[in-house]
Amino acid sequence: MSTTRLDRRFAKLKAEGRPAFVTFTTAGDPDFDGSLEILKGLPAAGADVIELGMPFTDPMADGPVIQASSQRALKAGATTKRTLELVRQFRAGDDETPIVLMGYYNPIYHMGVEKFLAAARAAGVDGLIVVDLPPEEDDELCVPALNAGLNFIRLATPTTDDKRLPAVLANTSGFVYYVSITGITGAAAPESAKVAGAVQRIKRHTSLPVAVGFGIRTPEQAAAIARAADGAVIGSAIVGAIAAELDADRKLKAGAAGRVLAFVRELAQGVHNARQAAAE
Template sequence: MSVSSTASASGRIDRRFAALKAEGRAGLVTFVMAGDPDHDTALAILKGLPAAGADLIELGMPFTDPMADGPAIQAAGLRALGQGAGMVSTLDLVRGFRRGDAETPMVLMGYYNPIYSYGVDRFLADARAAGVDGLIIVDLPPEEDAELCLPALAAGVNFVRLTTPTTDDARLPAVLTNTSGFVYYVSITGITGAASASAATIQAAVDRLRRHTSLPVAVGFGINTPEQAASVARIGDAAVVGSAIVRQIERNLDADGRPGPGLVDAVLGFVRSLAAGVRNARK
């Protein structure tokens, strides 16, 4: 792997946040599960996300025991697994997306077990070649950086860390060490898709994070409407929406769990409404 190619991939996230700063607005980060509700539909959604207003994309890696996820994302993972999704098909989705989009940052999000099973070195090589820019691995604390974080950084793949309302000032330096790309602030305690935090609470948390890091701060969990996305976009550098998008997929399945004819348009239409909220938030 050449130094120049490594810099090119790892730079997508930096370039995107720099462009957002120049525009004077926050970004919209969208989460979808790889292979949900099937491979072809998932690829169609992925390909449509940037034009619908997604500035960065998180792609979930299906896993059988997603302990931090709420019912919507758990169900999405089960639908994907039921269609045979796995690491090979997840990386194939990234390759398919990259054939038409060389600039939108793509971050894989999930748990360490599927990566460990695939093989860390093999995974990083294949992810890097496919066009993955970063990883969010929710069950690897800083004490385990040698497992994946440090090898990922060496391979030119950003390692994005989660911080939460319970991450105090004593813990933050450890959490932020080796973090790159951006910091993901989980605005509530508990699972994905739960209730929202107040703007004042988020503001205080983001202010505290910014005293510890110069990295962009993306805020997620509990953002379900364009109005909530706009509220977060006035505070953070990006608003992250996952469960609400995944629920749009679920609502457009037929009785047998197959995608209805309007599913992709419904999902992308919802993303456009979120993007409008985010883009108009500071005007």
């Protein structure tokens, strides 16, 4: 693969000596226009990498907050094609911030792998996280994605031992996503000491950056994780902030995007100031 936006972004952050702030929102939540407004504002609010969830009816790895966001998006007409249209419209004003689609294989399979990868690449997608395809199924999507020029980011978990790690990392690119807890998204807060040890263990097997997610809700938690890793991934807290801004008709209240992005900015400051604070 040639150098990707993810490669360039993590290299830039490493040179600057700071961790990445990786945000997650669900495409089309609560509707296309509201989702796009927030998406467009994320880089200015401090997002270094954007994960965009592909709405799905059975998101088995996600907790209630993200599950609800998928349902809202689907009710508002979200589809795989409209998710890619969100990326395309975002790219019209931002050609630098990496976007990673995160989700499940079913919608991709339904669209057709070759068609999906071509459309994703054309829209400006940089990478994929597909949580229900193990390394044993790499020929199904991972290898074709790499051949199409897209990074394929793999999840490692607290139960991924040293024997399993080489298989998990074999075709991984862009970065490694370490799931800091066992269970679903947003279920519990990670323990920074355990995370630090796990990150170091993974780094003995790969030179890729390691970003940590699941359970990070506050700037303080984000800072603690960012001191131990190459990046902190925050999803449920941001999706929850969006849900808190919905009116009785499940539409964003006036000024909601600005308030959500202000919260994102607080999280970003926690991540970006983590190592500076630790050094003082």
